[in-house]
Amino acid sequence: MATISTGPLIGSVDEIDNTYDDPRERAPLVVNGRSFGEVTRIVTSSHERPMPMAWVVCLTFSLALLTMLLVTLGMLFSTGVGVWGNTNRVSWGWPIVNFVFWVGIGHAGTLISAILFLFRQNWRTSINRFSEAMTIFAVICAAMYPGIHVGRPWLAYWLFPIPNQMGMWPQFRSPLEWDVFAVGTYFTVSLMFWYVGMVPDLATMRDRSRSKLEYYFYAFISLGWTGSSRAWHRYERMYLLLCALSTPLVLSVHSVVSFDFATAQLPGWHTTIFPPYFVAGAIFGGFAMVLTLAIPCRKWLGLQDLITMRHIDNMCKIMLATGMIVSYAYAVEFFMAWYSASKAEQFTFTNRPFGPYWPFFWSMVWCNVVAPQFLWVKYCRQNLWIVMTVAMFANIGMWFERFVIICTSLHRSQLPSSWGMFHPTLVDICMFAGTFGLFLTGFLLFLRFLPIIAMAEVKSIMPQAHIHDHGHETDPHHTSGATSHEPSGDAAKESKPWRGGNW
Amino acid sequence: MSVADPIELTRDPSIDTSIDIESTTTVAIMAEYDDVTAAAHAAAAVRNAGFKHFDLHSPFPIHHVEKYVGIRMTILPWIVLCGGLTGLCTATFLTHYTMAGEYPGLSNFSGYQFLISGKPFLSTPAYIPIMFELTILFSAFAAVFGMLFLNGLPMHFNPLLRNHRFKRVTDDRFFVVIETSDPKYDEAAVLKLLRDTHPLALERVED
Numbered sequence: 001m002a003t004i005s006t007g008p009l010i011g012s013v014d015e016i017d018n019t020y021d022d023p024r025e026r027a028p029l030v031v032n033g034r035s036f037g038e039v040t041r042i043v044t045s046s047h048e049r050p051m052p053m054a055w056v057v058c059l060t061f062s063l064a065l066l067t068m069l070l071v072t073l074g075m076l077f078s079t080g081v082g083v084w085g086n087t088n089r090v091s092w093g094w095p096i097v098n099f100v101f102w103v104g105i106g107h108a109g110t111l112i113s114a115i116l117f118l119f120r121q122n123w124r125t126s127i128n129r130f131s132e133a134m135t136i137f138a139v140i141c142a143a144m145y146p147g148i149h150v151g152r153p154w155l156a157y158w159l160f161p162i163p164n165q166m167g168m169w170p171q172f173r174s175p176l177e178w179d180v181f182a183v184g185t186y187f188t189v190s191l192m193f194w195y196v197g198m199v200p201d202l203a204t205m206r207d208r209s210r211s212k213l214e215y216y217f218y219a220f221i222s223l224g225w226t227g228s229s230r231a232w233h234r235y236e237r238m239y240l241l242l243c244a245l246s247t248p249l250v251l252s253v254h255s256v257v258s259f260d261f262a263t264a265q266l267p268g269w270h271t272t273i274f275p276p277y278f279v280a281g282a283i284f285g286g287f288a289m290v291l292t293l294a295i296p297c298r299k300w301l302g303l304q305d306l307i308t309m310r311h312i313d314n315m316c317k318i319m320l321a322t323g324m325i326v327s328y329a330y331a332v333e334f335f336m337a338w339y340s341a342s343k344a345e346q347f348t349f350t351n352r353p354f355g356p357y358w359p360f361f362w363s364m365v366w367c368n369v370v371a372p373q374f375l376w377v378k379y380c381r382q383n384l385w386i387v388m389t390v391a392m393f394a395n396i397g398m399w400f401e402r403f404v405i406i407c408t409s410l411h412r413s414q415l416p417s418s419w420g421m422f423h424p425t426l427v428d429i430c431m432f433a434g435t436f437g438l439f440l441t442g443f444l445l446f447l448r449f450l451p452i453i454a455m456a457e458v459k460s461i462m463p464q465a466h467i468h469d470h471g472h473e474t475d476p477h478h479t480s481g482a483t484s485h486e487p488s489g490d491a492a493k494e495s496k497p498w499r500g501g502n503w
Numbered sequence: 504m505s506v507a508d509p510i511e512l513t514r515d516p517s518i519d520t521s522i523d524i525e526s527t528t529t530v531a532i533m534a535e536y537d538d539v540t541a542a543a544h545a546a547a548a549v550r551n552a553g554f555k556h557f558d559l560h561s562p563f564p565i566h567h568v569e570k571y572v573g574i575r576m577t578i579l580p581w582i583v584l585c586g587g588l589t590g591l592c593t594a595t596f597l598t599h600y601t602m603a604g605e606y607p608g609l610s611n612f613s614g615y616q617f618l619i620s621g622k623p624f625l626s627t628p629a630y631i632p633i634m635f636e637l638t639i640l641f642s643a644f645a646a647v648f649g650m651l652f653l654n655g656l657p658m659h660f661n662p663l664l665r666n667h668r669f670k671r672v673t674d675d676r677f678f679v680v681i682e683t684s685d686p687k688y689d690e691a692a693v694l695k696l697l698r699d700t701h702p703l704a705l706e707r708v709e710d
Contacts (some may be wrong), residue, residue, distance in 0.1 A: 034674035036562060161597060163611040171603040173622060179634040185636040189643045196647050204562070204673035223657035224664065227672045229546070231654040232564040234577045238650035241583050242643060249639045256632055460563040467567060469545045 016304075019313045019382070019467040029123050032305045036459050042306060043201075043453045044208055052300045052449060060441035064360035069434025073148065081151050083427040094428045095149040098435065100402045102142035102287075103183060104255060107250055108136025108286025110190055113197070114246035117239070123314055123456040126306045129201075130297070130446070131290045132194040132473055136440035138289070139187045141435040146179070151269075173224050175259040182256035189249060193242050199225050200235075201451035261405065268348040268409030271336060276301045277329035281398060284368070285323035287315050288394030293443065295388050297452070307452055309382060316381040319394065323372035326401075330369065344414045356421065357408045360400050367397020527709035530662050531682045532693050533669065534702035539565055542677035545700035547571040549679060552696055555686035560663075560678040579649050586645025587638050594637035598630035662710040669708075680708065 009448035016031045030039065038076035077082050086093040114125040143272040147156045149152045161170055170177045203225035206218035225231070255275035262274040291312070298307040352361045374380040381387060412419045446452070459465055513666075536542040540563070546559040550573045559572050568574075603624035604614035616624050651657070663669050663680065672678055679700070682695050697705055 040674045161601060167607075167613050167615055168613065170599045171616050171617065171619065172525075172633055173619065173626055173629040174600055175632075178636075181633050181636040185640040192643060192647045196650070200563075207670040207673045219664075221658060223651070224661055225656065225673075226661060226663050226669075227560040227562055227574045228654075229559040229561065229565070229568050230574055231656075232561070232654050233569055233574045234579055234650050236564050237577050237579050238646045241580060241646045245583075245639050245642050245646070249636075252632070252635060259632075308578075364522060367531065456563040460566070465539060465563060465565065467540050467571070468563065469540070480574045480624055 004369055006333035013415065016308065017382075018308050018310045019378075020050050027310055028463075029126065029308065030306060030458060031308050034305055034462075036462070036464070039306065039458055039462070040204060040208075040455055042303065043458075044205060044453050046301045046447055046452055048208070048210070054296070055298050055444060055447065058440065059444045062444060065434050065437025066441050067434075067437070068430050069437050072431040072434055073349065075427055076148060077153065078432070081149070084423060085424045085428050087422065090407055090422035090476075090498070091416055092149075092406050092410060093422055094424055094432060095145045097399070097402045097406050098432050099145035099149075100257060100278075101399045101407070102122055102138045102252065102435065102439075103144070104285045104398060104402075105188060105289045106135045106138035106142060106186075106284035107191070107254060107279075109138075110132070110186075110193065110246050110250040111283055111286065112290070113193060114250060115242040117243045120248060122461045123311050123459055125283070125454055126303075126308075126311055127290060127294060127315070127453075128457070129194075129197070129454045130293065130443075130452050131286075131448045132190065132197070133450070133452075134289060134293060135190050135286075136194055137439045137446075138185075139183065139190065141439050143183055143187060144412055144435070144438075146176075160312075175256065175263050178256045179260060182253045186249060186253045189242070189246060194247060196242075196453060197239070198451060200224055200227065200456040201454060204455055205451060213407050218226075240442075251279055252284045257466075266413055267344040268352075268405065270482070271333065273329055273332055274334070277326070280322045280325035280329065281368075281401060284319060284326050284372075284394060285398035287319045287322070287414065288391040288398070291315050291319070291387060291391040293394060295384055297447065301447070301452070303453065304458045306458060312384070312387060313378075313381050316375045316387055316390075319391070320372050320375040323368060323375075323394070327369040331366070342351065348409055348412070351412055352404060352408050355408065355412065356430055357404065357411075360404050360408070364397050364400035364404055367393040368401060371397070526627075529690075529707045530710045531680050531708040532697065533663075533666070533706050533708050534638075534679045534697040534700065535668060535671075535704040535706070536679070536700075536702055537675065539677065541620040541623045542679060543568055543571040543603065545697065545702065548696065548700055549681060553687050554681055554685050555687075556682040560672045560680060560681050562673050562675060562677075573705055577653060579646065579653060582649035583642050583645045586649070587642035588686075590637040590641025591634055593641065594630070594634040596635050599625060599627070602626075602630075633697070636639070658670075662708050665706055666706070668704065668706055676703075 015105060018027045018029075018031055034042070042234060084093060086095070108126075112124050112131045113128045115258075116128075146159075147153055150156055152160075158168075159170060159177070170180070172178075199222055202218055202222035206215060209215040209218055255278065258274035258278035261269040266272060293309055294315075295312070298304055334349050337345045340346070351357075354439045371390050374386060374390055380390070383457065407422045411422055516531065531693060536545065542559055543565065546557070546568070549557050550571070557698070559568065561568075601614045605616045605618060606613045618624075622629075663672075669678060679697065679702075682690065683690075694705065
């Protein structure tokens with residue numbers, strides 16, 4: 001297992017600037033003139049080398065949090081939902097806030113895998129694998145909450161259409177039941193996408209295994225992959241189809257989550273802007289979490305040549321764009337409340353910034369509206385400390401946003417006689433912290449035991465991955481002045497540090 | 504510091520995953536390359552020589568390799584279409600039947616007409632999210648399992664996987680493999696054909 005080591009494992013210490021936009025040549029996505037073999041070694045090093053001290057510390061901390069989650073779940077099951085701060089008035093409280101928060105984070109993975117694939121954004125290849133892993137663990141955290149929020153979790157299987165002696169079925173006209181299908185489908189498809197995308201890289205780990213146990217484990221889960229071109233052909237077709245299927249899926253999931261609110265009569269919820277607003281928020285929060293995880297990982301695991309400054313830069317730009325959409329949605333909500341001429345609606349939107357929950361509202365505005373504005377400046381996008389800080393603000397801000405939507409709308413609705421406040425209990429707080437333990441434990445074990453970057457996909461976008469035919473073929477992409485042997489390794493470093501070739 | 508600082512490959516030759524049998528037979532001839540273009544051209548040469556049972560193995564999908572190896576478009580999209588239609592029909596039946604079709608004689612399998620807010624039992628618009636999700640779910644299953652089925656995976660009994668040299672196929676090497684089962688197979692001719700493509704190595708794959 002892991003032992004203590006200090007300093008960068010491999011990879012350069014200096015950051016290489018590949019964020020320029022020169023229309024004459026594409027900026028490289030793998031820097032330092034790496035060869036295929038070097039990409040393999042960089043990616044598998046997190047499995048084959050001792051893990052850095054930071055990983056050991058993080059895993060210990062995560063396991064402690066995970067234990068806390070299990071303890072609080074035990075308290076919940078043995079006592080009942082009264083251990084939470086939920087009341088008659090604010091009946092959804094933290095469990096649903098946390099559900100929406102986690103399922104939102106789970107959106108970036110499939111977005112990067114599917115939508116960026118359809119848009120031919122090759123930079124996705126370095127970050128898609130671990131953002132998919134992030135999706136899986138985030139959706140597990142999310143799916144837990146509705147399951148335990150039903151009050152009698154041992155009857156949670158009633159959510160599924162199973163024939164029974166009572167002749168009862170789930171209510172398919174209810175948005176909550178749509179949620180079961182949307183989140184369930186999303187988790188299943190994301191899991192398949194993640195696993196099947198990993199099969200060629202698991203084969204790499206099989207072929208590099210150092211013990212019999214390792215060999216059998218990776219051989220079993222890599223399904224006997226041999227990299228046959230016929231297999232690759234069907235595999236790529238399947239990948240394209242999965243992307244085309246996942247794209248509407250990922251947009252539908254948070255839309256359906258928003259229907260939970262939008263179909264209700266409650267002021268502050270009953271609005272048609274929710275589906276696009278929630279989807280933009282999910283992408284914003286999801287990319288913030290990807291950055292939060294990617295920046296330390298690339299440093300500690302020496303992935304700077306694969307997750308380059310250009311990747312960080314692009315993610316920052318997406319965060320900025322989606323952050324602006326979210327800000328716009330906030331503004332539209334206020335406008336519509338005023339324009340609706342509904343007293344209850346107007347009151348709700350006065351109550352948010354100036355009512356008892358004003359710190360939550362203004363924290364949300366600071367984190368989601370003001371903080372991302374720093375990303376307009378290239379200097380800020382290049383400074384990892386600033387990027388990390390902005391991403392952290394976005395993570396926190398998105399949680400506040402869900403709290404503001406759920407709790408401030410519920411606690412003062414149309415009937416003033418039933419107004420009340422929501423106070424989280426210690427169990428609420430510890431359980432939410434505990435879900436980070438579940439999330440991080442899964443993610444850290446993934447870093448150790450599975451291929452953390454899609455090696456095959458990264459290799460396929462490297463300049464030397466293309467067939468060069470000296471103009472014999474009629475393919476316009478690969479014939480214009482291409483040479484048959486791209487400089488690689490040391491030769492490439494001497495002549496052209498990273499700009500080389502035509503791809 | 505040295506950037507590449509390569510990790511020594513620790514493939515332990517003592518890990519012998521081969522099956523011990525007395526006599527082995529050659530099942531294929533394998534040529535190794537370290538360059539995409541050379542491997543693709545070799546595959547094209549093998550194809551032009553009329554071989555059918557051959558393949559190009561690579562660590563990553565090579566763009567436009569289909570025309571070198573001679574691969575026809577897969578039928579996978581049709582399988583996925585069937586999966587999607589199955590999902591759509593399943594969800595349409597499930598929602599409409601369970602919400603509106605009440606047949607008490609079917610006991611456990613009867614639908615259940617539950618009146619809520621005076622809404623109609625047959626309210627198709629409300630069932631669209633379910634129909635959409637199941638369409639996607641069944642299509643995705645069809646895509647993944649269809650791909651595995653067409654590729655004959657999982658398949659753990661492959662002589663190639665027991666070849667030590669072939670381990671680099673998932674790292675940085677490319678292999679053209681001609682199987683002895685090919686009707687045109689003739690060892691001397693195959694060796695000459697592959698030697699002319701200037702491979703790094705030529706080897707018999709034993710089973």
